[in-house]
Amino acid sequence: MRSRMLSACLVALVAVPSVRAQDPLPSWNDGAAKKAITEFVSKATKTGGPEFVEPRERIAVFDNDGTLWSEQPIYVQFAFAMDRVKALAPQHPEWKEKEPFKSVIAGDPKGLAATGEKGVLEVIVATHAGQTTEEFAKTVQDWIASAKNPITGKLYTEMVYQPMLELLAYLRANGFETFIVSGGGVEFMRPWTERVYGIPPEQVIGSRGKLKYELRDGKPVLLKLPEADLVDDGPGKPVGIQQGIGRRPVMAFGNSDGDLAMLQWTTSGAGPRFALLVHHTDGEREVAYDRQSSIGKLDKAWDEALAKGWTVVSTKDDWKTIFPPAK
C-alpha cells in the first residue's frame, strides 16, 4: 500500500511526462485486450469525464492460480501439501500404510487420485492445521524459497506472469488498490505476495480455516484448526470480497469457472465495470487448456464472457512474454 502511495506521489509530482511516454504494459502485444485495459483506465481516471471512477472506488480484484501465476501441472499449494506430507512422515509412521498418505509418500499420483476429493481434503487438513499462524507462515516461507515446478524446474515464484505483474503496477500507478481473491489459502499466500506481487497481506483474500486464540505459557497464539471457515472459490468469491473489502470492485481478473461469480458480481454494479479472463492458449511457452481441463477449467465463464463482451486474453496472441526474464 505504501509503495502504491509512493508511486502515486511520484506519478503525481515528478514522473508524469516520462510515464506517459513509456508503454506501461510492454509485455502485452498491441491488440484488443491491451486496448480495452488502457482505454478503461484512461476513462476511469479522467476527472470530470463520464466514466470517471472516484479514487476510493478503484478496487481491482485478481484471482491467483492461473491468473497471476501458473497452476499447471498441479496447484502450487497442493504441491506444498504433498511435500509437507513427506516432511512430516517420520512423525507419522502410521501414514505408510494409510491412504491418502501412503500414495503421497510413495509418489503415486494415481493412488492419490483414487482417494478422491476426500483424500485430497485429508492431505490439506493434515498439513495445514495444528500449527500456529506464525509457525505455518515460516513453513510456507521456507518451502517457497526453494520449491520448483516439476516440469520446468523453475521456482514457483518465477512462474508468475510478467504481463500481469505489469498490469498490477499499472493499475496501482493509476490509484487502484489491487486485491488477490483466490481459492487458495490466505495463510499460504500472505507470506510471499508482497515480495512477489507487491500486494500486502491485508489485500489478500483467500480460503481460510477457523482459528483459535489461546495463551501458551502466557504467550498469545492463533492456532489453525482443522475446520473450513470460507471456501473462497466460485460463489464464495463475492462473499470473500464483501467480508474482506466491503465495496464492490470495478475491475476483476480471472481465468476459470471458479472466477465466474466474482466477474458477475463485479460487472453488475452501477457505473463503469471491467472483467477479463486469461485464456491459456500457449502450449509452447506454457500450457494450453480450457474446457476439458481438470485444473482451471474454463467453460461456462468463457461462454458468459463471449455473451457479455468481457475481455478474453489469449496468452499466445496477447502476451509477448509469459514469465519474467531469468535473473
Next chain:
Amino acid sequence: MRSRMLSACLVALVAVPSVRAQDPLPSWNDGAAKKAITEFVSKATKTGGPEFVEPRERIAVFDNDGTLWSEQPIYVQFAFAMDRVKALAPQHPEWKEKEPFKSVIAGDPKGLAATGEKGVLEVIVATHAGQTTEEFAKTVQDWIASAKNPITGKLYTEMVYQPMLELLAYLRANGFETFIVSGGGVEFMRPWTERVYGIPPEQVIGSRGKLKYELRDGKPVLLKLPEADLVDDGPGKPVGIQQGIGRRPVMAFGNSDGDLAMLQWTTSGAGPRFALLVHHTDGEREVAYDRQSSIGKLDKAWDEALAKGWTVVSTKDDWKTIFPPAK
C-alpha cells in the same frame, strides 16, 4: 486510504514545518497519556532510530463502542435493532404476542431483559438477516442519518470522541493505517465509518453473519443469512485481525474486557508495541463506568493494563473535550 495517501504526500512535501509547529492532539490535556502516544509515534517514525517501525508494519487497531463513540446507555447497534423491530412490526402481527418482540414493541426494557441473551440474539437475527447486503446498508444509512441518543438527544454520529478523531488523523498523518476491530457488526459500521472516522470499508473488521451469493432475476446479490460467521469480540478480535489484516498490529486501542485479547495479541509481538485503554471516568460530560458496568465492563483488562504498564486514559482528566463541537 487515499486521503491518508494525500495527507502523507502533503506532510512529506509541503506541510512538515506547520504540522510540527501545531499540536496534533489539541483536545488532549498535557499528561502521561498524551505524552506516551506522541513519544511512541515520534520514535516509530524516526528513520534509523532503535524503535523505528517500517511503514508497512504501521497498523493501528481501534475498538469502536466506547473507544471511538459512546456505548451508553445501550450499544448503538442494539438501539438500531429495536427501532427495526418497531418498523417491521406491521409485517409481523404475531410479534405483538411473542417475546422478545412484544417487549420491544411495548417499549418495555425489563421485559426484554427477562428474555436474556437468547431474546437479544433473536432480535438481532430478525432485524439483521434476510436482506441483501445492499438493502441492509441502505437501511443503516437511513437510520443513522436521524437516530438520536435517548439521553442527550444528539445524533449518535455526533457522540464520537473528539480526542480519538484527532488521534486517528494524527496516526494516519504518520503513515499508520487505522483499522476498526469491533464486536459490532461489520455491515452495520461500514455504511458510515468513512464519513465519520475517515476509515474506509476495507479497514473495518467486525462481527459478521454468513452470506449467500445468488442470482435474482439474473442479478447477483449477497443475502444475509441468520447464522453467525465470526463474533469479533474477546478472543475473536485477534482472529478477526488475522483474517482481515494478516499482520500483527503495533498499536491497539480499546476500553473494555472485550478488547483484552486484542491488546495482548498486539503487545506480544516483537519490537515496539503500544496499548491504550479508555477509562470512562467523566460522569458529568459523559458517563462514568468500569468494573460493574453491564455494558463495556472494564475489569480484567484494567488490571492487566496496570500490571503491564499499558496507557490508561481518564476521560475526565486527559480529555479537554469529549464530543466534537456542535455544528
